[in-house]
Amino acid sequence: MQQFLELLGNAFPYLVAGTIETLRIATGALLLGVAVGLPTGVGRVYGPPWLQRALGAYVTLFQGTPLLIQLFFVYYGLPSLGVTFPQFTAALLTLGLNSGAYQAEYLRGALQSVSAGQMTAARAIGMSQNQAIRSIILPQALRLVLPAWSNEVIAMLKNTAVVFVIAIPDLMGQAKILASKYFAPLPIYMIVAGFYIVLVGVTYLLLRRIERRTQIPGLTGEGE
Amino acid sequence: MTTAPILRIEDVYKSFGETRVLNGFSLTIQPQEVVVLVGPSGSGKSTLLRCINLLHPPTAGRIWLEEQEITAPGVNQDKVRQRIGMVFQDFNLFTHLTALGNVMIGLTKVRKMHKQEAHDLAMLELERVGLVERANHYPAQLSGGQKQRVAIARALGMDPHIMLFDEPTSALDPELTGEVLEVMQQLAREGMTMIVVSHEMGFARQVASRVVFMEGGIVVEEGPPAQMFEQPVHERTRAFLRKITDLDEGGK
Numbered sequence: 001m002q003q004f005l006e007l008l009g010n011a012f013p014y015l016v017a018g019t020i021e022t023l024r025i026a027t028g029a030l031l032l033g034v035a036v037g038l039p040t041g042v043g044r045v046y047g048p049p050w051l052q053r054a055l056g057a058y059v060t061l062f063q064g065t066p067l068l069i070q071l072f073f074v075y076y077g078l079p080s081l082g083v084t085f086p087q088f089t090a091a092l093l094t095l096g097l098n099s100g101a102y103q104a105e106y107l108r109g110a111l112q113s114v115s116a117g118q119m120t121a122a123r124a125i126g127m128s129q130n131q132a133i134r135s136i137i138l139p140q141a142l143r144l145v146l147p148a149w150s151n152e153v154i155a156m157l158k159n160t161a162v163v164f165v166i167a168i169p170d171l172m173g174q175a176k177i178l179a180s181k182y183f184a185p186l187p188i189y190m191i192v193a194g195f196y197i198v199l200v201g202v203t204y205l206l207l208r209r210i211e212r213r214t215q216i217p218g219l220t221g222e223g224e
Numbered sequence: 225m226t227t228a229p230i231l232r233i234e235d236v237y238k239s240f241g242e243t244r245v246l247n248g249f250s251l252t253i254q255p256q257e258v259v260v261l262v263g264p265s266g267s268g269k270s271t272l273l274r275c276i277n278l279l280h281p282p283t284a285g286r287i288w289l290e291e292q293e294i295t296a297p298g299v300n301q302d303k304v305r306q307r308i309g310m311v312f313q314d315f316n317l318f319t320h321l322t323a324l325g326n327v328m329i330g331l332t333k334v335r336k337m338h339k340q341e342a343h344d345l346a347m348l349e350l351e352r353v354g355l356v357e358r359a360n361h362y363p364a365q366l367s368g369g370q371k372q373r374v375a376i377a378r379a380l381g382m383d384p385h386i387m388l389f390d391e392p393t394s395a396l397d398p399e400l401t402g403e404v405l406e407v408m409q410q411l412a413r414e415g416m417t418m419i420v421v422s423h424e425m426g427f428a429r430q431v432a433s434r435v436v437f438m439e440g441g442i443v444v445e446e447g448p449p450a451q452m453f454e455q456p457v458h459e460r461t462r463a464f465l466r467k468i469t470d471l472d473e474g475g476k
Binding site: 115117118120121122123124125126127128131135136139140143216217218219 | 277279302303305306308309310312314316317318319320329330333334361362363364365375378379381382
């Protein structure tokens with residue numbers, strides 16, 4: 001026990017630094033994912049056919065291949081085509097585009113579950129399709145997408161762990177270093193798992209709160 | 225009548241794929257008329273309303289709203305729809321907005337009013353339908369009758385020149401239809417031009433200036449309610465009206 005606490009004491013500052021790195025990557029990638037996923041989801045439902053197909057191809061590409069391959073492709077593959085990214089940028093880009101594909105799909109489902117009458121009624125009072133999407137459909141779809149989006153946030157926190165393979169000192173990267181430095185893989189990985197659980201737990205509680213705050217009074221979560 | 229018609233529908237056809245729903249439908253409506261449109265299900269009543277406000281533009285034929293041919297190419301359809309109010313069978317209130325918000329959103333987003341101005345006008349419209357005290361309720365917190373009255377207020381807020389009602393009371397429990405019909409009756413008294421698809425024969429008798437019976441996508445017969453109910457010319461009209469009048473009275 002004494003030994004474990006000593007190890008924890010030594011490892012702690014590194015793990016905190018790793019946690020901060022993990023949070024930076026996760027937050028950045030999620031924001032990039034929203035920036036990409038939101039227009040992609042809308043385009044896949046309301047865009048012209050050629051756009052729907054193009055966006056569908058993007059989604060299939062990122063959902064159909066392992067995240068690790070995507071990361072290797074961006075970090076090790078693209079330089080041979082003359083495109084080189086620093087590690088952190090490569091990680092953000094890969095995770096962000098990957099998350100964007102998933103977020104677009106969640107949003108597509110939510111957009112399609114807003115009843116068609118909402119669009120009809122919006123057009124009937126003279127709104128253009130874009131106005132109707134912005135003022136009527138999206139505000140409802142974004143509420144519907146929150147539970148799925150919460151899952152995406154939690155998945156992202158853990159997916160960031162792949163970035164240690166391109167030598168980013170995130171939580172997982174620090175764990176790898178510490179485990180070999182102290183020859184103590186079992187306790188280190190246990191501690192790191194604990195860090196992830198706390199991260200995910202706190203995030204989960206925050207997201208549940210947002211969900212409750214944005215609920216439409218009188219509705220239990222289902223549309224009309 | 226020498227006044228210019230408010231709406232002129234000329235030989236309108238509408239098909240969905242292979243199915244032809246409207247078959248050369250023509251009808252002219254004068255300002256302040258209340259036209260009740262009846263006909264068996266599938267006769268094209270709802271499609272006609274959706275052709276009039278261009279939600280489903282006609283396949284062929286022409287429609288004039290006041291002096292403008294709205295089926296002409298290059299017409300701004302959003303602008304046309306602002307002048308045509310529409311009320312749906314299943315209300316279609318915006319679920320994420322309060323009653324007030326439902327009326328306001330068209331004012332701020334489409335009519336580009338300032339918030340305060342929109343708020344005040346929206347409250348006036350809610351007052352017209354008797355729902356000021358429900359202004360801050362969400363649709364899920366309103367009864368069916370209240371929802372439909374909010375939907376009417378939402379349409380009125382756009383200051384329409386004509387109102388289309390697509391079976392406004394069909395989704396309501398019988399005890400809730402009265403409050404909606406009352407609002408419509410009051411609108412008619414104020415001089416609103418209305419086309420009402422409805423099988424509320426009491427309303428048709430009392431409020432309609434004309435009853436139009438349609439079947440197979442065309443007008444079979446039209447006339448003042450008294451004539452249509454007492455001495456229709458066509459056997460089909462007679463049979464249909466007898467059937468729904470019996471149902472109507474049986475239900476009361």
